[in-house]
Amino acid sequence: MNPRALRYLDWVLVVSTLCLIIGGAVILYSATRTFSHPWAFIRIRAVHALAGTLLLVVFAAVDYRTLARAWRPLLVITLLLLAGVDVLGRTAQGAQRWIPLGPFSFQPSELAKLLLIVTLATHLDGHREITSWRQIVPLLAHAGIPIFLIVQQPDLGTAMVVAAIFTAMLFAAGAPLRAMAGLGAAAAAAAPLLWQMLHDYQRKRLIVFIDPGIDPQGAGYALIQSKIAVGSGQLFGKGLLQGTQNLLHFIPEQHTDFIFTVVGEELGFLGAIVMLTLFALWLWRAGTIATQAKDRLGMLMSVGVVTMIAFHLFVNVGMTVGLMPITGIPLPFISHGGSALVVMLAACGLLINVGIRRKKILF
Numbered sequence: 001m002n003p004r005a006l007r008y009l010d011w012v013l014v015v016s017t018l019c020l021i022i023g024g025a026v027i028l029y030s031a032t033r034t035f036s037h038p039w040a041f042i043r044i045r046a047v048h049a050l051a052g053t054l055l056l057v058v059f060a061a062v063d064y065r066t067l068a069r070a071w072r073p074l075l076v077i078t079l080l081l082l083a084g085v086d087v088l089g090r091t092a093q094g095a096q097r098w099i100p101l102g103p104f105s106f107q108p109s110e111l112a113k114l115l116l117i118v119t120l121a122t123h124l125d126g127h128r129e130i131t132s133w134r135q136i137v138p139l140l141a142h143a144g145i146p147i148f149l150i151v152q153q154p155d156l157g158t159a160m161v162v163a164a165i166f167t168a169m170l171f172a173a174g175a176p177l178r179a180m181a182g183l184g185a186a187a188a189a190a191a192p193l194l195w196q197m198l199h200d201y202q203r204k205r206l207i208v209f210i211d212p213g214i215d216p217q218g219a220g221y222a223l224i225q226s227k228i229a230v231g232s233g234q235l236f237g238k239g240l241l242q243g244t245q246n247l248l249h250f251i252p253e254q255h256t257d258f259i260f261t262v263v264g265e266e267l268g269f270l271g272a273i274v275m276l277t278l279f280a281l282w283l284w285r286a287g288t289i290a291t292q293a294k295d296r297l298g299m300l301m302s303v304g305v306v307t308m309i310a311f312h313l314f315v316n317v318g319m320t321v322g323l324m325p326i327t328g329i330p331l332p333f334i335s336h337g338g339s340a341l342v343v344m345l346a347a348c349g350l351l352i353n354v355g356i357r358r359k360k361i362l363f
Contacts (some may be wrong), residue, residue, distance in 0.1 A: 001077075008356045013285040016278050017333065017348050020050055021341075023275065024334035029256040030241050031262045032336075041255065041336060048338035054343030059349030065117075071122035075142070079117045081108035082149035085309045107159045107339035109150050114343050114350070116162060117147060117169075117304030122174040125297040136179055139170065139199065156202055159328035161311050168225040168305030169300055209325035222258065226320050230264030230272075239269055253338045257328050260320040265356075279313055290356040298354040305347045 032041045059067075067074075085099060085108055099106045117152055123142055127135050143166035150159045171180060195203070204215065212220030230247035238244065245251055251258050258299040264272050283306060288303035309332050316331040318324030332342045 008359060009352065010285050010289060010355050013348070013351065013355075014291070017283045017345075020275075020278050020282070020333040022279070025049075026240070027259060027262050027293045027334060030243070030266060031259055033241065034247060034249070034286065039339075042079070042244070044338065045336065045341070046221060048341045049345070051338075051343040052083055055342060056349035056352070057347040059346050060352040060356070062353070063297060064301060064350065064353045067118050067284060068122040071119040072114050072130050072163050075119040078112050078119070079147060079149070082109070082112055085149075087155060104312065105338075107337075107354060109155055110337075110339035112146055112150070113158070113161060113165065113308055114305075114347050117165060117308065117347070117350070120166060120169055121297055121300035121304060124169060124300055130170070130179070131174055133179070136175065136183075137168075137175055139166075140183075151197070154199055154202070155328070156198070157200055157315070157329040160315070160327060161163060161329065163214070164311045165307045167302050169304050170255055172300060172303040173296075184188075190209070205326045209319075209322075212322070215226070222252045222317075222323060223326060226258050226261050227251075227322050228310065229261040233265040233268040235269050237264075237266050237271055240266050242266060243324045256330060257316070257326070257335065259331055259335045263334075275334075276317075279309075283310055283313075286351050289351050289358070293354050296357045299359070302351055302354050305351050308347065340347055 020300075025042060029038060029042055029047060032038045035041070060183060073195065079097075099108060104236055120139070120142060123139060127139075130136060131271040143162060147159045147162050166179075168182070198206075202273075205220070208215055208220035208223060212223045215307065216224055229243070231252055232238070232245065233243075237308075243262060245265055246262050247256055251261050254261060260272075267274075286302065286306045286309070290299050291304060293302055312329055312332045315324050315329045316325060316335075319326045319329075330337045332344050333341065
């Protein structure tokens with residue numbers, strides 16, 4: 001990397017990312033402090049944060065156009081990793097999503113999101129004008145095959161993220177509105193088939209989203225307790241490490257999917273606003289990088305990363321307060337989950353990569 005490029009480093013993006021990671025470690029400790037080995041979660045998070053930072057540096061240093069030239073091998077690697085879960089994967093909580101690597105586990109679907117951003121951006125950049133279905137169908141296959149493999153694990157949440165990334169990048173690439181409307185209509189028409197493909201617990205999650213009282217001790221339990229915890233924090237919260245819903249383990253998966261309940265209960269409305277403001281700063285700077293990218297390829301990659309983080313944030317916070325169905329999507333930089341944290345830091349590196357190369361005079 002040219003040292004002069006550092007003058008174009010987006011420090012607001014870097015600092016907001018750092019604040020979210022540090023804040024996430026504090027919230028994670030609060031969520032796990034009554035577990036058998038609470039500091040183990042912090043040590044594991046530190047290892048993942050270090051690995052993610054190294055990947056951030058790599059993705060920032062290697063010119064994104066160089067990554068783009070390797071898009072076909074990267075796509076093959078993505079498909080092989082997703083398909084390999086069926087052979088090498090470890091099953092946990094009824095899902096086969098992880099490949100064991102010694103004492104750690106690796107979730108290929110997380111890496112697939114970032115690699116698909118790179119490969120889709122390159123594929124889309126090869127079509128300066130997207131005017132016909134002949135051009136759109138190969139793009140649909142590009143995203144559709146990985147989505148199918150992810151749904152098979154089953155991981156509906158990640159499949160939704162990939163679908164959102166594809167839709168946003170296709171729109172940013174200039175796909176006509178009639179084509180976007182056609183895709184929306186096709187998705188709506190396929191909804192009954194998709195409903196039949198869902199597992200029973202996934203159907204129950206969608207049903208209790210409409211009315212948690214249908215099964216208050218079963219599928220609706222987590223949502224009811226989540227809303228109680230967030231609401232009980234009121235304006236100022238009960239105090240860090242003082243959350244009773246958290247302390248007494250009323251909330252399932254309080255350190256992963258429902259970690260925002262810890263923020264709401266212990267830090268209150270004001271604490272939640274501070275955290276959401278940090279995310280807003282992050283998304284603002286990431287969006288600025290997308291609009292200032294020196295070429296269409298960099299813009300598309302940035303749009304993909306922004307969509308990934310924004311979708312995670314909106315769905316995770318939304319499902320915690322009952323505005324979205326429970327899908328198991330983690331809160332970026334906050335939730336416990338090594339693969340997600342490493343990939344999101346690598347995605348930050350990709351954004352930095354595009355941002356520091358926006359001035360053509362440097363390279």
